[in-house]
Amino acid sequence: MTANTCDTSMTLPPVATRWQSNEVAQNYDQERFSSLLGRLFNYLSQRAFRRALKSVRNELDVVIDLPCGTGRATAVVRQFASRVMGADISTAMMTQAAKRLGKAGPLSFVATDVTHQPFPDNAIPCVTSIRFMMHLDQDSRRAALKEMARVSKRYVIIEYGYTTLWLKLRRAVKRLLLTLWGKKTTFVRAVAWNDITDDLTQANLELVRYYPTARGLSESVVLLLAKK
Numbered sequence: 001m002t003a004n005t006c007d008t009s010m011t012l013p014p015v016a017t018r019w020q021s022n023e024v025a026q027n028y029d030q031e032r033f034s035s036l037l038g039r040l041f042n043y044l045s046q047r048a049f050r051r052a053l054k055s056v057r058n059e060l061d062v063v064i065d066l067p068c069g070t071g072r073a074t075a076v077v078r079q080f081a082s083r084v085m086g087a088d089i090s091t092a093m094m095t096q097a098a099k100r101l102g103k104a105g106p107l108s109f110v111a112t113d114v115t116h117q118p119f120p121d122n123a124i125p126c127v128t129s130i131r132f133m134m135h136l137d138q139d140s141r142r143a144a145l146k147e148m149a150r151v152s153k154r155y156v157i158i159e160y161g162y163t164t165l166w167l168k169l170r171r172a173v174k175r176l177l178l179t180l181w182g183k184k185t186t187f188v189r190a191v192a193w194n195d196i197t198d199d200l201t202q203a204n205l206e207l208v209r210y211y212p213t214a215r216g217l218s219e220s221v222v223l224l225l226a227k228k
């Protein structure tokens with residue numbers, strides 16, 4: 001599964017500002033998820049996310065989806081939670097989310113940096129975060145996860161990019177083929193399982209279950225985490 005594991009430009013703006021412009025926000029879904037592979041990845045990753053949400057559906061009173069981006073994952077959360085809050089650093093992305101999700105149902109938006117959220121400790125039953133950790137370096141990733149754990153009362157459901165020897169080999173072959181084809185490529189980050197468990201330890205979270213998007217074919221995995 002490859003459609004969303006790479007970006008086609010070599011130099012990318014910093015993560016906090018990359019999705020700030022209206023133009024980028026308006027094109028985000030089309031660029032990422034409209035190709036055949038993009039749609040397949042979207043379907044499989046949402047299936048994994050849905051499974052994680054379903055397993056705790058009775059405890060999903062209020063959920064914050066952070067970052068909500070254009071509301072792709074927020075739309076899934078909405079199927080399970082009584083009340084949903086979409087949060088993001090980019091108001092341009094949240095504008096697209098508001099268009100996608102409409103005004104029906106208990107839904108609100110808040111502009112915030114994931115590492116400095118305006119919520120008290122243990123305030124929200126569940127925090128979800130899709131397609132974000134793979135854009136961060138280790139320090140930012142850990143700061144984000146700690147802050148999600150702080151505001152969560154019980155669960156964090158989060159997508160990671162993880163790698164194995166096989167997936168590294170696969171990525172190397174893909175890089176080679178794209179280079180031979182004359183395409184410049186940067187890949188999103190994928191980390192070893194040990195790094196993920198270290199992140200969890202530092203955030204005082206434990207793994208309840210994990211849901212691979214497409215085992216052996218994709219680096220994406222959705223983790224259902226609980227506070228210790």
Ligand SMILES: C[S@@+](CC[C@H](N)C(=O)[O-])C[C@H]1O[C@@H](n2cnc3c(N)ncnc32)[C@H](O)[C@@H]1O
Pocket residue numbers: 015016017019020066067068069070071072073087088089090093112113114115129130131132
């Ligand atoms: C790749 S998009 C993913 C959005 C959505 N979860 C999805 O699955 O489509 C990444 C999002 O992270 C947001 N973002 C980047 N840095 C952030 C930060 N420090 N705090 C909150 N949101 C941030 C961006 O504005 C963007 O909407």
